[in-house]
Amino acid sequence: MINDIPPVVPPGRMAALPQPEFTLPGGMLLRPWRTPDAPALVASYEDPDIRHWNRPPRRTPAEAEAHIARYHALWQTEEAAIWAIAPPTGPALGLIGLADLDLRGGSGEILYWLLPAGRGAGATVAATTRITRWAFDELGLHRLRITHSVHNPASCAVATKAGFPLEGTMRGALLHADGWHDEHLHARLRTDDAPA
Numbered sequence: 001m002i003n004d005i006p007p008v009v010p011p012g013r014m015a016a017l018p019q020p021e022f023t024l025p026g027g028m029l030l031r032p033w034r035t036p037d038a039p040a041l042v043a044s045y046e047d048p049d050i051r052h053w054n055r056p057p058r059r060t061p062a063e064a065e066a067h068i069a070r071y072h073a074l075w076q077t078e079e080a081a082i083w084a085i086a087p088p089t090g091p092a093l094g095l096i097g098l099a100d101l102d103l104r105g106g107s108g109e110i111l112y113w114l115l116p117a118g119r120g121a122g123a124t125v126a127a128t129t130r131i132t133r134w135a136f137d138e139l140g141l142h143r144l145r146i147t148h149s150v151h152n153p154a155s156c157a158v159a160t161k162a163g164f165p166l167e168g169t170m171r172g173a174l175l176h177a178d179g180w181h182d183e184h185l186h187a188r189l190r191t192d193d194a195p196a
Contacts, residue, residue, distance in 0.1 A: 007103060007104040007105075007106075008103065008105060008106025008140060008142055009103035009104070009106060009139060009140045009141065010103075011078070011103065011104075012078075013103070013139070013140070014075070014081070014101075014139060015075065015078050017139075019032045019075055019083075020134065020138075022083075022130050024085075024123060024126040024127060024130060025122075025126050026121050026122065026123065026126065027087070028085055028086065028087060028088075028093075028118070028121075028123045028126070028127070029084075029085075029086050029087070029088055030083040030084070030085060030096065030127055031083060031084055031086060032071070032072065032075075032084065033068040033071050033072075033082065033083075033084045033092060034068070034092075035065050035068060036091055037091050037092035038061050038064035038065045038068060039061070039064070039091060040084070040091055040092040040093065040095075040115060041059055041064035042059055042060070042061060042064050043115055044095070044113060044115065045058045045059065047115060047116065050113045051177075052176060052177065053148065053149060053155065054111070054113045055176065055177075056113075071097075078101060078103055080097055080099045080100075081098040081101070081131075081135075081139075082095060082096075082097035082098075083096050083097060083127070083131070085112075085114060085118060085124075085127050093114060093115045093118030093123075094112065094113055094118050094123065094124070094127075095111075095112060095113055096110070096111070096112040096124070096128065096131055097110070097111055097112075097131075098131065098135055098141075099111050103141075106140070106141050106142035106143060107141060107143040107144065107145070108144055108145075109144070109145050109146065109147065110128055110131060110144055110145070110164075111146075112124050112127065112128060112158070124158050125158050125161045125162050128146075128158060128164075129162045129163070129195065132144055132162065132163070132188065133194075136190040141190065142189060142190050143188070143189050143190070144164070144188050145164075145185060145186065145187040145188075146158075146159040146162075146164050146185075146186040147170070147174075147183045147184065147185055147186070148183060148184055148186075149174065149176065149181040149182070149183060149184075150169060150181065150183065151181060156186075159184075160186070161195065163188055163192065163194060163195030164186035164187060164188045165188070166184055166185070166186050167185045167186060168184075168185050169182050169183070170182065170183045170184075170185055
């Protein structure tokens, strides 16, 4: 019976699009990852906050370069859309993306992290807001979600400021280095009002 329901986003639609680039308020860019950005992936493991909340693997520079190539492949296979958050002339300082994409069902999950050098200027909120607009208006998704540990108030603030209201708490939903964490679930629909 589900095959009688047309897909929300037709297969091949995302892969046919070039990955866009965006300029954020304040001058930061969202752009595809590049090989020279590999040190940012290596550094993401070294930052204790990113390591705790996002659980990135330890990577050598060569492994980071291979992972950047995988980001480009995930776009083509329509499994994920991953951008670098970067200054106009420098390497990446962070990551934002859409993962767990279900184009047939019209949903995905926003994930993000930012190295200390990029924090404090609202770049993550601006990036989340911009990627949300693209996902709804250009790609055609219906629902986006953000999940994070209940002990991570910074991520909670990003979700709320970007217009993702809290829907509930998922008990024991994600294993961190210090044990199982309850997770907040924030979500937004294409039909919701944009944040002020």
